[in-house]
Amino acid sequence: MKVQPPKILRWLFLLLCPRERRAEIKGDFNEVYQTNFEDHGRFKANLSYLRNTLSLLNFEGYLRFVKLSNHIIMFRSTFKAKFRSIVRFKPSAIISLITLSIGAVTSGFLFYYISYESSYDEFHADSDQIYRVNSMAQNANGDQSVRAFVPMPAGPEIVSEFDEVIDFTRLQRISPTISYQNKVFEESRFFLTDNSFFDIFSFPIVKGNSVSALASPQTVVLTESMAKKYFGLADPMGEVIQINVKKSFSLNFTSKGFTVTGVVQDPPKNSHIQFDFLASISTLGDFKKDDWLGGIATYIKVKPDHNIPLINQKFSPLIRENLGPYLQGRFNMSFDDYLESGRDVSFAIQPITAIHTAADLDGQFEKGVNKSFLRVLISVGILIFILTTVNFFNISFANGLHRLKEIGVRKSLGAFKYQVFSLFLMESAVLGLFSVLMAALLVVITKPFFSLLQLELPLNFELSADFILAVVSSAFLICLFSGFFIAATLSTISPKEGLRGNVLRSHRGINLQKWLLGLQFFVAFITLMAAAVFQSQNDYLLKADLGFDEEKVLIVHQIEKVQSKEHQVLRNEWANLPEAKSISLSYHIPGGGFEMLEFSAQESEPLKWPVLVADEHFLQTYAISALYDGMSSEVAQLDSSEVLINESAMRELGYLEATEVLEKKLDFYGKTLTIKGVISDFHYENLYNQIAPLVLLSPLALPEPPLNPYKYASIRFSDISPEIVDQLEQGWNKVSPTTPFAFSYLKDDLSASYLSEQRLASMIKGATIVAILIAILGLTSMSQVIFRIKVKEIAMRKVLGASPAKLYELFVRQFFWPLSIAFLCALPLVVTFLGEWLSKFAYRISMGWQLLTLSGLGLILLALGILTVNALRAARQNPVEHIKVDH
Amino acid sequence: MSERISLGELEELILLTVGVLGNEAYSVSVREELEGRQNRTISLGALHTALYRLERKGHLDSKLGESTKKRGGKPKRFFSVTAQGQLALQQVRESRLSLWNDINPAAFSSIKVRK
Known part of the structure; x- marks a missing residue:
């Protein structure tokens, strides 16, 4: 059998197919699938397989059940009603659909991105047993530095002395010029490493022997893309590439030929070791073999039931035993004199999976992600999630107020509380279903936006199942949470209240809503102020006086x-x-x-x-x-x-x-x-x-x-x-x-070093737009609710001679406290949170009150503008219409 | 005559097709035949349901046959019409025929009724 239907269809088949006749039915299905595949292609074959599988259900019995079940009937009518209200372009349904999808895509994207950044180096089979040995060094001035390397002989010494450690591998990065026949390239992702590299790390080797590929001197393993670059389609195995390096203190050769002994898959993007070439470190021979002051990145693999503090404790005697004789031999200095002079060195191990999110150390191969960057993103993701949930609740609640009479009628006709509850829950579920579809659509539309952010994500991330899953599940969770709250609130309305349509009675709900609106604005204030701070720090970084003139300088490489x-x-x-x-x-x-x-x-x-x-x-x-x-x-x-x-x-x-x-x-x-x-x-x-x-x-x-x-x-x-x-x-x-x-402009090169800051700023900016959009939509729907509630009151006041200014005040007053308290709560949070972020820059802006209050005031003015539009509508209404009509 | 055996329209068609195909009647060939002759597409699962129901009722008999590579090594189940099935078809045909024979030509003016 050449072709098979997708796994999910086969699974569905197994689920629906009667057990006793499975073999023959499966045979029939396979035969038809093959025929269809040959005649019509995979898609049609899959489709017909699905149809055939579904038809295995005994439809008659099932349909009878559907026709008779009250629950199904009820669901169908709810679904139809909601569906029609959406396709008939009912503004409120469309608005909540749009905000829901935007919120779901934004928070889903953030959660996906965060999980990607924290997945670094987890692909190694024994990632929990792999550690990097770091060293903390202090010089005579008392300056301390944490380094991602230890002396060359430390690795072998640790393995032979520590029972807990199984193996080690060392990595030294060099930037050689590589030539093969007439091809010459500068390479920077070239590492000298031990033969144990493939025992410790899980980089799958495609050609060659992973046990002994790097055992002999002057051997090299290349990645698949390098094999293509240098050898095209030819077999690289056994070929010799010439490595030329600058004379330096860390190497004892300048030019050597290396025999290709293996080809390895390109390292995954979420590996902190990004290599193109791995050459045997035995090429160096005895060079620096006993140098206890040098440094090379060293990774160890420990036994499964390891005790980290115990290993860390053992380093201090190890250093004393080895560094002492070395100092004596080279500088005629005892280890105690060394410590006396204020200098010190100590080792500590760091889990490999923690390297990417921890602070960057001296000599680290790839820059990690900034922890506060991730923390900001997590909080923004959660905030947007809450914001969307609250907003969805607010809008749906406002719509629910329209239907008080419906609830009243339903209840007096004998509907139980749980029935009304499930009605509203189901309505949000239907809306959720649509928002999931819309969210998926949005992902496709906004693809260019995500690539604009220049995130180092796997290239096909837009279509990755994880990403779509993250978006879809956030959309569903939002619906679930808010749907639950709406259903809980509206189902408690008594039939009497409902039939009278007296919304004032449900004052509690309105108050709750007002404070939820405050919460929305709280989030909007935070993101807006954060965006302002990030932006001005970025501008500062790009415009700061560097002590030299970076304008109009062109660099030729x-x-x-x-x-x-x-x-x-x-x-x-x-x-x-x-x-x-x-x-x-x-x-x-x-x-x-x-x-x-x-x-x-x-x-x-x-x-x-x-x-x-x-x-x-x-x-x-x-x-x-x-x-x-x-x-x-x-x-x-x-x-x-x-x-x-x-x-x-x-x-x-x-x-x-x-x-x-x-x-x-x-x-x-x-x-x-x-x-x-x-x-x-x-x-x-x-x-x-x-x-x-x-x-x-x-x-x-x-x-x-x-x-x-x-x-x-x-x-x-x-x-x-x-x-x-x-x-x-x-x-x-x-x-x-x-x-x-090859050339570049100095100014571009310099600004490229702040790429992660620019990325953060653009993410926050995007999130701010979403947050403000949602807050504004929430405010609009809220003011409409207030208008509906107060319509009679306003009409009466008007008749009794209230001035438009007074009416305006009556209207806007509702929002004064929620908004001001949101602002006052957001302010200290932003100051502490961003102060921490700013503190990592030696050169930074001062977070002045002008910046924060101005951005806050901007948002308040925007909110006032929207309220004014609604208030004017209230003030200009014809009182007669509203007094005589009983809503 | 013994008691009447009820037969649905689809059931009747399937039984007849099994008869037409003779020794080669199994679900896929029945489906193709139905599609070719009657221009009627029926999904495989529904066909299985119907075939097994007819077997349960005693109208069809079945035995397992050979398997092919295309089927992923799974056997075919060949069907044949039992005496009871043949009787049922006979009954349906007779009742139809007797009705056709007695058609009033004046009522069926647009088609030519063979007497």
């Missing part, structure tokens, strides 16, 4: 592809453009990554500072000012023993004036460097952190001058236009015709 001797040619080529004001070649650029290198001033211990390698035009191009008068920022020519430091570095060295620190010496990998000047602090990383020390070097000063000293060219223009980019490209093609011209 891949300078390393141009031979060093051609650099001057390229520079001349570009310098001829009249708009180009200054050109600087550098290895690092602001907003990019920096390497930490070790410096030491006389009589002080090593300081790990980031370095920025650049040529003499860097300061001019970025408009960074120098603090020392004697130095011109036009040209900062540095030779192989000269450096510039920034203000923070100067302060860390213990000087306050630039003049004092000049000509001071720094030891740098056996060399002595002279401080030639001090530059003012600028934000070379991002605004999360305070500006840290920075050392500006010429490539000549590096311990081993690299072959390709520069990666980027930064060009400052007086004016940027597309023609200029063309001209730059022409210049580039003259020098390096084989490499494509």
Whole structure:
């Protein structure tokens, strides 16, 4: 049998098919399915299979039951009535349908997204047994840092010393240039790892042997997409790819061939280890094998019945036993002296599933998701959910008031309370059914909106069953909750009250509704104020003074592809453009990554500072000012023993004036460097952190001058236009015709580092729109209810000579307290909640009262506007019509 | 004559089709035959229900037959009309015929009634 109907249909078949004759009936069904499949295709075959399956039911008996059952009749009439009211475009039904679906999609999406973000690394078969070993280090100044790595020998030592630990694997990330035949690519997701990698993690291997793929030196396992990139359709197994890396302290080779021993599936998106290549760490041989001060990401697998605190306790003796002899051997320093000097190091393990949502550590491979970001989203999701439920309740309740007489009649004809109850419950169920359909439709319509948010979700997430399930179940829960409350409220109305249609008697309900409306506005206030704060912090991040001029700077990438001797040619080529004001070649650029290198001033211990390698035009191009008068920022020519430091570095060295620190010496990998000047602090990383020390070097000063000293060219223009980019490209093609011209604008690169903030802001903005929309709709329906209740009162007052202003006040007064209390409750919540979020930025806006009250007032004004429209209608009515008519 | 055996219209059609098909009568072929001859589509499940009901009433007899790959290795159940079923069909046919024979041509002017 080649084709089979979908699982669900087969399941339905088993459910409905009589047991004793199942085999033959199944055979008949299969035969027909095959024939239909061949003649009409899968869809029609499925459809006819479904029809055939359903017809297995004994329809005669079933129909008899349906025709006679009172419940079914009642449900059918309710369904029909509700359905007709919706298709006849009854505004109130449509409004509640729309808000319900919007609310369901929004909260369903948020819940789905949150569950996705918390599902990181859970796909590993033993995810509860896998831990990463982190280290906490303290330097002599008392500065602490938590790192996602431990020394190279720690992993093997832990496994041999700790009974609880079964296995370990280490991961070192490098960024090599890989060549195979005529293909050359820069790769950044390249890891050196132990052979045990596939024992610990569950990344399914497609080709090769997962037990021994990485056992021998110079072997590599690639992902399927890399196999395609380098080898196309050919079999990569056994081929040799050439790896070239920059000379660095963490590797003992610069160029080696690696044999492909396996192909692995691309890592799932919700893995915090994102790799393209896995190469055997045994390639390094004994390199750093005993270095107890270095660092490499280390993961361990523990026994199932493990005791975490116990493992954590055992680290301290392990460090003492191993680091002590190492310090003695290398620096002739005892472990006690080491502790005495204020330094300390300790290890702790972290569950792999917690890494993505925990704070980012130094040296972590991929940025995790911000915990407060998730917390904000969870609260927004819950708030929208409550809001929608309340709103659905309010609107349906208002509609229910129309039907007091109906309830009265039903009750006096002998309907029990539970019958009225189930009537209303069923009505909301019908509405719920439609809203689920509409929600599904909305998901499809809003697909582009979700992709706009640039969430790192699985690509086919719009259609994923989980997502649709989340939306559909929130829609259903909303209906269930609100339907229950409506039914409970309306079914208690006594027949007398109902028949008189005296809604004033059900005052309790109205009061409840008013406060529910207050709750809606509470949520709307919170989201609106939060959106305002997020937006202004974002604007601040994007517009803050960075200490350099980021406007009109264009970055050309891949300078390393141009031979060093051609650099001057390229520079001349570009310098001829009249708009180009200054050109600087550098290895690092602001907003990019920096390497930490070790410096030491006389009589002080090593300081790990980031370095920025650049040529003499860097300061001019970025408009960074120098603090020392004697130095011109036009040209900062540095030779192989000269450096510039920034203000923070100067302060860390213990000087306050630039003049004092000049000509001071720094030891740098056996060399002595002279401080030639001090530059003012600028934000070379991002605004999360305070500006840290920075050392500006010429490539000549590096311990081993690299072959390709520069990666980027930064060009400052007086004016940027597309023609200029063309001209730059022409210049580039003259020098390096084989490499494509790649460029970006500095400002775009910098704003990209705040992507998660922008994403948060856009999510909150979306949620705010939904919240305000729902609150406004709730207010509209509420004011209509009040109008209906007070219509006679207003008419009488009018007859007795009340002024329109007085009537207006009478109307609006109803809403004064709910709205003001909502505002007053929202304010402190927003201040504390967002204060926490803001505190992670070293540079942030102050949450002024203007911002919060202005956004709050805006919403109040909007609400007043809507009330005014309704109030005017009330004030302008013809009293005669309402006094004589008994509603 | 023994007591009357009631037979519905669909039941009658199914019994006749089983008779037409002879040794090859099982649910799928019966369905195809009904579709081809009578232009009447009946869903498989309903057909099963009807066939088993007729068997229970004693109008049909059945035995299990061979299976094919297309059927996923499941056997066919072949049906044949029992003596009682044949009698029932006979009765229906006779009662119809006697009515047709006595039709008043004046009442059925638009079709030609064969005498």
